[in-house]
Amino acid sequence: MASVACSLVLGRGFSCANTLTRPPIACLRLSRAVSCKMRNRHLSSQQKRQQFKRAPTEQLSLNMNAQSHDNIGCEAEEASSAGASHSSQITIPSNDAESDSNSETDVAVSSFEETNMVIENNDEQEHPSIRLEDLIAMIRNAEKTRVYALEELDKILSEKEALQAEINNLEMKLAETDARIKVAAQEKINVELLENQLKKLKTEISSRNSIEEGKHGTLDDESPLVLELNDLRKENALLKDDIQMLKLKVADVSKTEERLPSLEKRHSLLEASLMELQSQLSNAQDNVSRLASLRYECKALSDKVENLQALFNDASIVMDQPSLGLQQYHELQKKVDKIEALVTEATVSKFPSENFQHYDETLREKIELSEKRLWESDQEIHSQIQLFQESVREFHDSLERLKEESKKRSQELSLENLPQEFWSRLLLIIDGWLLEKKISVNDAKMLREMTWKKDARIRDAYLASRSKSEHEKLATFLKLTYSRTSPGMHIIHIAAEMAPVAKVGGLGDVISGLGKALQRKGHMVEIVLPKYDCMQYDLIADMKALDVVVESYFDGRLFSNKIWVGTIEGLPVYFIEPHHPAKFFWRGKYYGEHDDFKRFSFFSRAAVELLYQAGKKPDIIHCHDWQTAFVAPLYWDIYAAKGFNSARICFTCHNFEYQGTAPASELVSCGLDVHQLNRPDRMQDHSAQDKVNAVKGAIVFSNIVTTVSPTYAQEVRTIEGGRGLHETLKSHSKKFVGILNGIDTDAWNPSTDNYISVQYSADDLQGKAENKDAIRKRLKLSRSEGSQPLVGCITRLVPQKGVHLIRHAIYCALELGGQFVLLGSSPVPHIQREFEDIANHFQSHSHIRLLLKYDDALSHLIYAASDMFIIPSMFEPCGLTQMIAMRYGSVPIVRKTGGLNDSVFDVDDNTIPEQYQNGFTFVAPDEQGLSSAMERAFQHYIRSPESWQQLVQKDMRLDFSWDSSASQYEELYERSVARARAAARV
Ligand code: ADP
Numbered sequence: 001m002a003s004v005a006c007s008l009v010l011g012r013g014f015s016c017a018n019t020l021t022r023p024p025i026a027c028l029r030l031s032r033a034v035s036c037k038m039r040n041r042h043l044s045s046q047q048k049r050q051q052f053k054r055a056p057t058e059q060l061s062l063n064m065n066a067q068s069h070d071n072i073g074c075e076a077e078e079a080s081s082a083g084a085s086h087s088s089q090i091t092i093p094s095n096d097a098e099s100d101s102n103s104e105t106d107v108a109v110s111s112f113e114e115t116n117m118v119i120e121n122n123d124e125q126e127h128p129s130i131r132l133e134d135l136i137a138m139i140r141n142a143e144k145t146r147v148y149a150l151e152e153l154d155k156i157l158s159e160k161e162a163l164q165a166e167i168n169n170l171e172m173k174l175a176e177t178d179a180r181i182k183v184a185a186q187e188k189i190n191v192e193l194l195e196n197q198l199k200k201l202k203t204e205i206s207s208r209n210s211i212e213e214g215k216h217g218t219l220d221d222e223s224p225l226v227l228e229l230n231d232l233r234k235e236n237a238l239l240k241d242d243i244q245m246l247k248l249k250v251a252d253v254s255k256t257e258e259r260l261p262s263l264e265k266r267h268s269l270l271e272a273s274l275m276e277l278q279s280q281l282s283n284a285q286d287n288v289s290r291l292a293s294l295r296y297e298c299k300a301l302s303d304k305v306e307n308l309q310a311l312f313n314d315a316s317i318v319m320d321q322p323s324l325g326l327q328q329y330h331e332l333q334k335k336v337d338k339i340e341a342l343v344t345e346a347t348v349s350k351f352p353s354e355n356f357q358h359y360d361e362t363l364r365e366k367i368e369l370s371e372k373r374l375w376e377s378d379q380e381i382h383s384q385i386q387l388f389q390e391s392v393r394e395f396h397d398s399l400e401r402l403k404e405e406s407k408k409r410s411q412e413l414s415l416e417n418l419p420q421e422f423w424s425r426l427l428l429i430i431d432g433w434l435l436e437k438k439i440s441v442n443d444a445k446m447l448r449e450m451t452w453k454k455d456a457r458i459r460d461a462y463l464a465s466r467s468k469s470e471h472e473k474l475a476t477f478l479k480l481t482y483s484r485t486s487p488g489m490h491i492i493h494i495a496a497e498m499a500p501v502a503k504v505g506g507l508g509d510v511i512s513g514l515g516k517a518l519q520r521k522g523h524m525v526e527i528v529l530p531k532y533d534c535m536q537y538d539l540i541a542d543m544k545a546l547d548v549v550v551e552s553y554f555d556g557r558l559f560s561n562k563i564w565v566g567t568i569e570g571l572p573v574y575f576i577e578p579h580h581p582a583k584f585f586w587r588g589k590y591y592g593e594h595d596d597f598k599r600f601s602f603f604s605r606a607a608v609e610l611l612y613q614a615g616k617k618p619d620i621i622h623c624h625d626w627q628t629a630f631v632a633p634l635y636w637d638i639y640a641a642k643g644f645n646s647a648r649i650c651f652t653c654h655n656f657e658y659q660g661t662a663p664a665s666e667l668v669s670c671g672l673d674v675h676q677l678n679r680p681d682r683m684q685d686h687s688a689q690d691k692v693n694a695v696k697g698a699i700v701f702s703n704i705v706t707t708v709s710p711t712y713a714q715e716v717r718t719i720e721g722g723r724g725l726h727e728t729l730k731s732h733s734k735k736f737v738g739i740l741n742g743i744d745t746d747a748w749n750p751s752t753d754n755y756i757s758v759q760y761s762a763d764d765l766q767g768k769a770e771n772k773d774a775i776r777k778r779l780k781l782s783r784s785e786g787s788q789p790l791v792g793c794i795t796r797l798v799p800q801k802g803v804h805l806i807r808h809a810i811y812c813a814l815e816l817g818g819q820f821v822l823l824g825s826s827p828v829p830h831i832q833r834e835f836e837d838i839a840n841h842f843q844s845h846s847h848i849r850l851l852l853k854y855d856d857a858l859s860h861l862i863y864a865a866s867d868m869f870i871i872p873s874m875f876e877p878c879g880l881t882q883m884i885a886m887r888y889g890s891v892p893i894v895r896k897t898g899g900l901n902d903s904v905f906d907v908d909d910n911t912i913p914e915q916y917q918n919g920f921t922f923v924a925p926d927e928q929g930l931s932s933a934m935e936r937a938f939q940h941y942i943r944s945p946e947s948w949q950q951l952v953q954k955d956m957r958l959d960f961s962w963d964s965s966a967s968q969y970e971e972l973y974e975r976s977v978a979r980a981r982a983a984a985r986v
Contacts, residue, residue: 239402246398253395256388263381270374277367418459426451426462430477438474442981443481450480488523489619489973492647494607496590496600496627498529499744500856501536501568504590505796506741506880507625507654510708513744515571517966526618528607530585530599531564531575540566540573550613552606553671554580561606569747576606592827596627597662601670601694604630612639617646620973624652626660629698633672633683636701648976650969651702653695655877656716656723657800660694661685667692681731686724699728703976705736706969708878709899713738715875739969740902741878742962748863748884750956755860760889762956765949768864768889775865781819782846789818789941791934792866792890794859794881797826797835797852802895805872807838808927809934810848816938819847823862825854863888867952868937872922872930876900882919886955891948892919893933903960907951908936918955 427448434444450458457480465473493515497508511527519525537543543566551558564575578584584599593599604623608631611618623631632649639645664678677683678692682700685691699705707713713736715721717729729736746752750768751761757774760767772790776783791813795801806822813820826832832852839850851858863869869885871894878899882892894900904919905912920937922929941948 242398242402246395249395253388253392256384259384260388263377263384266377267381270370270377274367274370274374277363277370280363281367418454422459423451423454426458429462433474433477439478443478446481447477488521489977490524490526490617491518491620491622491973492526492528492611492616492618493622493624494528494604494628494631495624496530496603498527498568498573500747501539502529502532502534502590503856506708506878509744509880510652510654510741511624512569512571512747513742513962514966514969516569516744516746517742517962518970519571521966521970523970525571527568527571527573528610529573529575530603531562531577532585532590534588534590540568542566543575549579550576550606550610552578552602552609554602554605555669559602559606561610563610574610576603576610578602578606591627597660597666597694598669600627600660601630601667604628605634605670607631608634608639608644612642612644619647619977620650621647622650622652623698623702625654626658626694626698629660629694630670630672632698632701633677634670637673637676638671648703648973648980649698649701650704650706650973650976651698652706652708653698653716653877654708655800656695656707656721656725657875659685659696659723659725661687661691662694664690664692686727693725696725696728699725699732699736703735703980704972705729705732706972707736707738709740709902710738711901712875712877712898715898721875737972739965739972740899741880741883742965743880743883743887743960745887745961748860748887750864750888753860753864755857756864757861760864762889762953765889765952768952771861771864772867775821775861776819778861779821779849779851780844780846781821781849787942787945788847789813789816789867789938790865791818791820791868791870791893792823792862792885793821793870794823794862795871797824797831798828799831800874800876802872802874802925803831803834805895805925805927805930806870807834808930809870809872810838810842810850812927812931812934814847816934818868818938820849821862821866822850823853823855823859825852863890866890867941868893868934870930870934871895871900872925873897873900874925879903883960886918886958887960889952889956891937891951891955893930893937894919894921895925895929896921896923907940915954918951918958 430439430444430447430451433439434441439447447458458477461476461480465476468476493511495507495511497503497505498511498515499508500512502508515525515527543564546563546565548563549560550563551560553559560579562577562579564577566573566575580602582595582598584595584602587593604627607628608621611621621631621635623629629651632651635644635647635649664674664684667674667677667683672683674692677697678690683692683694683697685693685696707716712721716723717726717733719726722729750756751759753759756767756771758767758770760771769786773783773786775781776790782788791809793806793809795806797803797806801824803826806824810820810822822835824835826835835850835852839852842848842850863884866885866888867890869881869890869892871879871882871892873879873895874897876895876898879894882894882900882904885892892900892904894904896904900921904921905916906921907917907919909917909921920933922933940951
């Protein structure tokens with residue numbers, strides 16, 4: 001702002017120069033003005049502020065008038081220094097640049113021009129040539145200019161005030177900045193000091209490090225020493241924390257200690273006052289006893305008074321004898337006076353006794369109060385002492401703990417480095433026990449293994465039982481062998497199906513059901529499956545491809561397999577995706593391909609290769625059906641020789657109808673030695689010498705062979721049932737057993753099933769009726785008769801299932817007044833066509849519906865809705881549908897074969913105990929047999945609804961869970977593993 005004001009003045013001067021031509025003076029003034037301005041610029045801001053302060057407004061206004069707005073400070077300076085007398089002269093700078101800077105001042109400029117003219121005219125007054133009018137006009141002009149100049153002055157003054165405020169503000173800020181600079185300077189000094197210290201420390205550390213490195217060499221960050229050092233540091237830090245805590249506690253304790261003297265002082269004070277009170281009490285008690293003696297005296301006196309009274313009476317009798325009497329009277333009078341005095345004394349002494357009593361009471365109160373206070377303070381002291389003792393105890397405990405820990409650590413450190421002598425001594429002890437027959441060979445082997453491995457558990461057992469008796473020592477060591485066998489077996493299932501993601505029939509149910517049951521029993525269960533394109537991927541949790549490729553042999557070369565992992569209903573599953581040009585599992589279906597033998601022999605080889613490459617050491621490898629039957633010969637022929645031999649092989653044939661036969665040459669593809677295996681006692685099929693049989697190979701090469709029901713296990717030993725394998729089964733009968741399958745009672749549970757319309761249980765069957773109504777509505781069947789029996793059938797439509805009898809059952813149900821719903825599909829084209837015809841025939845029938853497809857959700861609804869369930873199988877290895885049907889309260893009508901014979905018992909068979917009777921059975925595989933069973937069932941349903949309901953409830957409560965079946969498998973596995981171990985020891 002100051003510079004603006006200055007240029008304003010200069011601008012005016014410039015205009016003036018243009019109007020009045022006074023070249024020599026102008027030149028002279030110009031140089032002065034410029035130099036003045038320059039000097040002004042060189043003034044420090046401080047000086048400028050002082051200048052402004054020094055020049056009050058009025059003075060400035062006067063100067064303005066006197067000097068006609070010239071450069072105020074500098075003009076005065078110039079004037080004084082030059083001693084010039086032209087103080088009223090106006091400086092006329094001729095600086096174009098400066099004049100251009102302020103066009104707003106044009107009016108003012110003209111006023112100045114006029115002023116200059118006035119001055120010049122004044123000079124000319126001395127000359128007669130000047131006219132009066134001109135002079136007046138000039139004076140008027142000058143007056144105008146003056147008024148304008150005054151206005152300008154006001155403006156400038158207000159500007160100046162604003163400037164002053166600004167300056168004050170700046171001054172304050174400056175002072176603030178100065179202070180900050182000082183602080184910053186101080187801080188800078190501090191920082192510099194700290195930096196110096198840091199530098200010193202750094203140089204010290206680096207010199208130390210170099211010394212350390214010199215001592216130990218450079219340590220890698222990952223080196224065990226550094227890691228251990230880090231661990232120790234962490235531990236150290238933790239210990240420091242503990243010590244810090246302890247210090248705090250100790251501080252608390254010492255605070256308590258500090259309080260203790262004051263409390264003790266209070267205690268002694270209270271004790272002193274108690275003593276005082278006690279002495280007062282004893283005084284009072286003295287008084288009381290004195291009072292008692294006074295009372296006694298008083299009594300004696302009153303007795304005496306009475307005696308005297310008696311004497312007085314006697315005396316009054318002898319009153320007649322005056323002299324004697326008078327004398328006696330005086331004497332008596334004296335005595336009476338004396339007595340009276342005594343009595344008075346006694347009465348007087350009575351008052352203090354009352355006072356004493358009062359005093360006594362007050363004293364007692366006081367004593368009680370002080371006793372109370374004493375008790376309270378005692379309590380407080382006691383609690384404080386307790387607190388103190390507790391903290392001391394805690395302190396000691398922590399100290400002990402720390403000591404223990406450090407002792408244990410040092411012990412552990414020393415135990416880790418136990419001399420070889422220790423372990424040798426242990427081995428000798430174990431051998432001694434074995435020779436003395438105190439422990440078995442197995443136990444000795446286990447204990448020796450632990451000793452060789454320097455297992456900490458056997459070391460601890462030895463140290464713990466050192467001072468104990470031989471018997472106790474043995475018990476401690478044998479415990480170790482039990483605990484080593486308890487965690488359960490490692491069981492790996494290799495299969496082609498697994499419910500619910502890849503299920504065609506009962507095999508899928510068995511893999512997940514048995515797997516889960518074994519897992520529940522504490523075994524480590526894993527599953528290996530092919531990665532089919534048509535699996536239900538949404539039911540696999542956390543599925544991901546592993547960053548690994550497993551190469552497996554096939555057709556004379558190695559093929560890569562991508563390995564996927566995921567969990568299915570809590571079971572860990574490996575999926576193998578072969579990178580084979582034939583795209584083995586990219587066919588949109590599970591089975592029924594022309595190259596099934598190749599597909600599954602490839603899968604079997606890849607599965608064993610995966611286990612081998614993964615370094616697994618399973619106890620049991622369990623393969624199922626012909627698709628994975630190759631695993632058994634592959635394992636023993638190829639992999640056991642490579643050292644992959646920890647496992648026993650269990651093979652379960654779920655259906656002997658499917659044996660996986662193929663030209664012997666095809667066996668070569670998976671790497672098996674066809675010349676060795678294509679023998680009648682190995683893999684050669686009974687039908688032709690150039691054919692191999694995968695199931696036969698598994699029977700021969702497996703350690704355990706099972707099938708899915710005891711009856712079926714008997715049936716397949718016969719010529720009819722064995723389908724060529726009866727001889728093989730007979731020769732391997734020792735390892736062959738039939739175990740009835742269970743069902744997954746979590747997946748098949750009407751009280752939790754989300755697929756069905758209404759959930760229900762044996763205790764509340766209302767929901768079952770509602771499900772029946774719902775399916776009738778859904779399938780557009782007649783709903784007019786609620787009690788009309790509904791017969792269900794869910795099956796693969798294959799000859800085994802008695803398709804002709806199923807067809808017959810449809811008509812039979814209709815004849816008997818019932819309804820029939822079939823859910824099934826057939827891999828056999830002519831059967832599929834046949835059933836399609838029947839389905840079309842009954843397309844809009846009000847009592848029959850055929851649904852020729854695979855539909856898991858719909859199957860749940862049919863189980864829940866149906867009253868009866870038909871299974872007229874020609875043979876049935878186990879059959880799950882009869883068990884599922886019973887769980888949903890649908891009474892089974894079955895042919896007595898295989899697993900159906902082991903799970904369904906006829907209601908009308910008196911030879912069977914009533915509690916086992918649960919359905920309707922027939923033996924003959926013909927329409928008559930089926931018809932009669934259906935008729936009996938319908939009659940029972942219609943004639944005895946109550947008995948039927950009881951039957952339904954009984955069926956629903958039967959236990960078909962995997963628990964008992966899984967236990968049987970568990971026993972088989974364990975026996976096999978134990979045999980193998982025993983054999984290995986021999
Ligand atoms: P299989 O000989 O087919 O293994 P099982 O009785 O042992 O016969 O097991 C059949 C399993 O397949 C049952 O869980 C049954 O519910 C199911 N199932 C069969 N056919 C179908 C179908 N069309 N839709 C849905 N599930 C079916």
